[in-house]
Amino acid sequence: MLWFIALLLLGLAVLFWRLWPRPLGRFFQWAERRRAGLGSRHIDHDGIEWHYLEGGCGEPLVLLHGFNADADHFCRVSARLRAHFRILAPDLPGFGDTRIEDLPSFRIEELARRILGWLDALGVHHFYLGGNSMGGYLAVAMARQAPERVRALWLLAPGGLHTAQLSPVFEEVAEERHNPLVVRDPADFRRLMDYCFVRPPWIPAPLLRFLALRAMAHAVRAQRIFDAMRYDSRPLEELARDLPIPALITWGQADQVLHPSGAALLAELMPTTQVLVLDKVGHLPMLEAPKITAEAWLGFVEAIARTHRGV
Numbered sequence: 001m002l003w004f005i006a007l008l009l010l011g012l013a014v015l016f017w018r019l020w021p022r023p024l025g026r027f028f029q030w031a032e033r034r035r036a037g038l039g040s041r042h043i044d045h046d047g048i049e050w051h052y053l054e055g056g057c058g059e060p061l062v063l064l065h066g067f068n069a070d071a072d073h074f075c076r077v078s079a080r081l082r083a084h085f086r087i088l089a090p091d092l093p094g095f096g097d098t099r100i101e102d103l104p105s106f107r108i109e110e111l112a113r114r115i116l117g118w119l120d121a122l123g124v125h126h127f128y129l130g131g132n133s134m135g136g137y138l139a140v141a142m143a144r145q146a147p148e149r150v151r152a153l154w155l156l157a158p159g160g161l162h163t164a165q166l167s168p169v170f171e172e173v174a175e176e177r178h179n180p181l182v183v184r185d186p187a188d189f190r191r192l193m194d195y196c197f198v199r200p201p202w203i204p205a206p207l208l209r210f211l212a213l214r215a216m217a218h219a220v221r222a223q224r225i226f227d228a229m230r231y232d233s234r235p236l237e238e239l240a241r242d243l244p245i246p247a248l249i250t251w252g253q254a255d256q257v258l259h260p261s262g263a264a265l266l267a268e269l270m271p272t273t274q275v276l277v278l279d280k281v282g283h284l285p286m287l288e289a290p291k292i293t294a295e296a297w298l299g300f301v302e303a304i305a306r307t308h309r310g311v
Contacts, residue, residue, distance in 0.1 A: 025210020029072060036075040037082045038089070040097075045121040046114055051097035052090040056082030059151070060124050063089040064115070066133025066284075067159070067181055067229070068192075068215055068222055070096030073132065076201070077286040080294035084301075085128065090118060092135070094218070094225050106225045108160065108233035112141035116149075128301070130154030132286060133258065134229060140239045152304055153247035154297055155266070157258050157283055159229070160236030164262035167255065169195055173230075181257075182222050183215035195256045197282045240269045247273045248300040250293060252281035274300060 033040065038055035053071045061081065063074045071089035078087045091098040093111060103110075115138065119127065129150050131139035136158025143150045169180050183189045189212035193200060215222070247270055251263040260277060267273045276296050278285055285293045 022210055022213075024204075024206035028204045028207040029210075032072060032075045036079040038075060038078055038087060043118070043121055046117050047101070048093055048114065048118075049099040050090055050118050051099075052088060052118075053078075054086070054088055056085050056087045058083075058085045060127035061085035061087055062115075062119065062124070062127050062129050063087065064129075064131035064135030064138050065089070065092060065095070066131075066135050067226065068095065068183060069133075069135075072096075073284065074286055076290040077294045080290060081297070084298060088119075088122070088124065088127075090115070092138070094221055105232075106228035108137055108141045108229055108239075109145070112138050112145055116142055116146055125149060126151060128152050128154065130156065130297070131158065132156040132284065133159045136160075137229070137233075137236055137239075140236060140243065141234075143243055143245050144239045147243070147245055150245050152301060153245055154300075155247055155249045156285055156293070157251050157255055157260075158236060158249075158262075158266070159258055160233070160239070161258070161262045161265060162235040163237060164265050165259040167257055167259040169257045170259075179223070179226065181226060182219055183212065184219045185216060186212050189215060195282075196284050197288055198252070198254045198280050199288060201287050236266070237269060240266060243270050244272065245270075246300075246304050248297060249273055249275045250285055250296060251275070251277050252283060252285050252288070253277050253279050254281060255283045257283040 033053060036055065038053040041052050041054050043050050055078065065071055065073045070091050074089045078089070081087060093100050093103060093114065094106065126149055129139045129142060136155040137160035139153055139155060140158065143153055166174060173179055180192055180195055183192060249263050249266055251260045253260055263275045263277055267275050278289055278292065281289050
């Protein structure tokens with residue numbers, strides 16, 4: 001009888017996962033946020049219903065996720081940073097749980113302006129600013145628009161470089177094959193995961209399924225955002241050139257989404273940068289190597305503080 005009950009419960013769990021992945025996915029999302037000490041928040045501003053994660057204490061650290069991602073990409077690194085910073089991580093317009101009817105433009109410069117407006121609505125005027133991939137591109141655009149507000153930049157494999165060596169993903173984009181960053185079916189999602197990681201972190205299967213289905217549902221809009229970012233926005237080279245803000249550039253040596261040669265190229269453009277290239281790490285260092293990634297940022301900020309104190 002016990003075996004029968006166990007098999008029945010297992011069968012019901014599998015059926016629930018297959019037919020209703022959203023509740024299980026949401027549960028694991030909540031559990032990850034709770035471990036990180038982050039809470040879910042909402043605010044309406046500028047025609048956008050913003051969803052963001054917030055937690056920790058200290059000076060604000062704004063963290064911007066990459067293309068087809070969400071704020072939860074920063075949960076694991078935030079668990080190591082929350083004692084030092086007030087973490088603010090939004091779902092960017094077009095992704096996650098931030099809701100928009102439509103935006104006239106998804107150009108990087110326009111999205112940067114809207115994120116600065118969201119921070120105004122929260123009463124956050126000076127902050128540290130980090131971003132991964134598209135989020136790093138946005139972070140530099142924000143720093144270009146409002147350099148007096150940004151204390152330091154944390155650029156984790158930032159996108160937007162047009163002169164860097166092509167990665168395997170962008171070789172496919174350049175040859176006008178299927179864009180691996182736009183998810184149209186579960187196979188696309190699994191392939192994208194393979195591109196992003198060397199050693200994938202453990203993520204519960206129901207959460208992966210939920211994320212895949214969500215990305216598939218917004219494939220058309222994702223392609224529109226990608227095109228605006230890639231073809232209609234100012235290159236990162238222009239936005240970053242001579243930007244007088246201290247920056248830590250962190251890149252995975254095995255990044256297949258954005259070629260790691262971009263780290264040295266970007267460092268040449270910005271006068272006060274440090275570069276950290278992580279061996280055997282892919283495109284998402286804050287997920288794949290959260291401990292060393294967080295420690296590098298904390299050390300960088302402490303070095304800036306010592307410089308300002310004249311130590």
